[in-house]
Amino acid sequence: MFQPLPQYPDHVALEEEILAWWDAEGVFDRLRERNRGGPRFSFMDGPITANNPMAAHHCWGRTLKDVFQRYKAVRGFDQRYQNGFDCQGLWVEVGVERDLGLNSKREIEEYGLAEFAERCKQRVAEYAEVITQQSRRLGMWMDWDNDYYTHSDTNIEYIWRFLKECHERGWLYKGHRSVEWCPRCGTSLSQHELINSYAELTHPSLYVRFPLKGRKGESLVVWTTTPWTLPANVAAAVKPDAEYGVTEGGDWWAVERNPDATFVRRVRGDELVGLEYEGPFDSLPAQQGVVHPVIPWDDVALTEGTGIVHIAPGCGAEDFELSRVHDLPVLMPINEAGRFYEPYGEFEGRSTEDVEDPIVVELERRNLLFEAGSIIHRYPICWRCATPLVFRIADDWMIRADEIRQPMLDANATVEWTPDFYSKRMDDWLRNMGDWNISRRRYFGLPLPFYPCASCGQLTVVGSLEELRERATGGLEQLKELHRPWIDEVPIRCDCGAELRRVPEVGDAWLDAGIVPFSTLGWQNPEWKPRGYATGAAAGVTNADLPDHGYWEKWYPADWVSEMREQIRLWFYSQSFMSVTLTGRSPYRSVLTYEKLLDEHGREMHRSWGNAIDAAEALQNIGADVIRFMFCEHVPSQNLKFGYGPAEEIKRRLLTFWNSVKFFVDYANVAGFRPGPEAPGELQPLDVWLLERTEQLVAELTEAYERYWTPAVMRSFDVFVDDLSNWYIRRSRRRFWNGDEVALWTLWHALVRSFQTVSPVMPFLAEFLWRRLRAEDAPESVFLAPWPETRDRDESLLEEVAEVRRVVELGRQARGDAGIKLRQPLRRLFVYGAVHVPRHVEELKDELRVKDVEFHERPRVRFNYKPNLPVLGPRLGSALREVQRALAERNFESLPDGRLRAAGHDLDPVDDLIIERADEPGWVHDGTLSVGIDSELDDELRLEGRVLDLIHQLNTMRKDAGLALTDRIRVTLPQSYADLLRHVDWIKEEVLAIEVATDSVAEPEIAKVE
């Protein structure tokens, strides 16, 4: 007896049941044990930031990671299953700042760096736990007690080694440059943090006059959208070869930028070069002694502004470059918090936004404002806190990228990307990458191990904790972990004897994630250290070991990694940068990447828009299998619309599968069927087909998993479910009613194989159904059963039935087009161009309710011919109408040379005619197949149609009355149904009636026979 299935699956309940059972039985541990020592599949997890509960989009990547690890596990591969948490940097710091209500770096420092670091660690531990629970609920099998945490000392030490290597190669330098800066976070951002981090913002749009010295009444007109930069202006740039003109009012413009103006004099730009002007804020202390020249600049754009550009080298990257060329002073007006320094008079202490109004008022007062308006434009914002960025001159630590660029491109050429065009995206990023800005002026992050010496000028880069201990001049006793503030209390000795302090900066978080192929696998570590990874801040939150170098040799590089596409410029990049530097090789052999998750209407999800769905909510409402189904079905190179609507649609589709299983269970129980290894009798042709079809499913799914392509898995599964339910079961109903053991066995076999092959995608449903249907001697878990072997299939049989199914489908369409319901029998079906179906006449008759099928080998192709008017009009003149009519009536003959003769005119089919495929009522075409019906009805057909309606009605009544499949009934019909009794035996058989009679009832009635 199989345990009966409910009418509908309760996904959430059955998933929780399976999770508990997996835990109780240690299924995952048993699987790992079974695979130990087997062939290796090395997966490297990209760390998830332990800073918030999971959102729906995290489930996408985690589903894909689990699907392929599960598949490989069932296939016997030994795997590591190490999950990773990202634990340092701005994400975590800003989260803690919010919790504590801190709003600036000053407030963090007042709060205390030690306490702040503790709070960051607490937050990481808290959310690592939440993420772990949510991931388990999603069905993710990982080695949850041995996660890596990027704030561990081990991870930090490995980055130190990498940085020391960069220093030894001469790649490390301190750049004095103009950088994009977040005034709220108080730090610069690097190139990879800027992409996609833009917002549409409204800013002032000012046209400002710079009065020329020695040219009374004449001014340069410049345009700016950042008024706050005007107090730092030192020059104005013109395009040397462009034409400039001065208006009657004395305003200078590029002629091209003001075509409506009347210019009283015109000169080339280079004639303006060297003139001097009065700066807009010359009275500020910061501007004392600054001369304002007009300088040449070939890159002045003539597509916006006035063609005269205001230059403030302290407030822009290009401006800063120009200051070097023309030896201009660099005035840096704002501090780390984006507020004006003291020598800026009334602006001191105010933000860039706060000074906008006073600047406009002041310019207006002095008649320097030509025009003021506003502009909406794309403007960079901080990826973490959404504050608009400003430019500042900063001293940042950089790693030179020039030398590593080509080796990284070479390494990328060895990587197999899925979908493959992402390989080119990676190449593009690498070709354009600038030097890596690795320093952040923050607190809870990787402490950069840089110790500059003021006496001898040498920079010492400490490469390990051991080296730090050797060089330390004190402070080791309080060094509980390699984080601020503790690390800052350990000075070291320079080779020259001076005592050195660490620079205050911490590192870019992508260093933390990029090093994990080394830190977690024990690269160059001489001896395995139990719990040796779980050091510093990670001590106590994980048991991860630090393996030895032999282990690294085994597991590096990763066979496969999978993350979102944006990781091309983040983790895929930083990992590759560090790996190619340390080993000359790519850290991964293949990559699966995917796009963005949107809401079901195609909008980005944002908590503040109220359309975000977090993982916990989705798992509780939709269930893990349906979520996984949705992600797996989706083509990963397109954005995915996620929501409850699409989830309901998937549940509806899964119901067909569920119903097939339930159908089997119900009839198998009636028949007392027990599955054995072989079919319990001779297979019928349809059974043979289903067994071949099942082989095909196994082969297709195996192939799709092997190439990391879940959309193909889901498509094949979908088609199989349709074949199973709408062909095999439909066509074999009668055999199931009769308890045919061979049909039951065949269906059982197909179902069990489908559970096995879809189990990586829907582990819960597959396990649940496997446990209901498995043979007694089969493993208890679908994941402990071996993956089905593939064998050669009878392709011609598969093609044959596929063709039959196509003809049936077209036949249904033809009936639908003619408005004739399927229960109405018809005289004849016409089939043109089918190869195999003549052997399946009986099935076609039955499926399409026709008495007869007429076959024609060649495709039925009918065309409509129309005159090509521009050609034939002039040639035929008034005879055109006659030719047109002949063609429409198909009154023409085909000539041996391929031309047509109509109304006495010979017509060339290419030049003279327009040929279209004819659309005929009652006919449907699909490639070479054409199917049509004879839609004429006679009395006999009509009577049979009524009988079929009655059968349908009686069976619905049986179901509504809750009768068991085997219950017999008596049927009473109204007198008006008497003529149907000509088919009484047919009716009896179809509705399991022992008697059908007429009486004075208004509607058909049934009664169960006790």
Ligand SMILES: [Zn+2]
């Ligand atoms: Zn910020």
Ligand SMILES: [Zn+2]
């Ligand atoms: Zn020194």
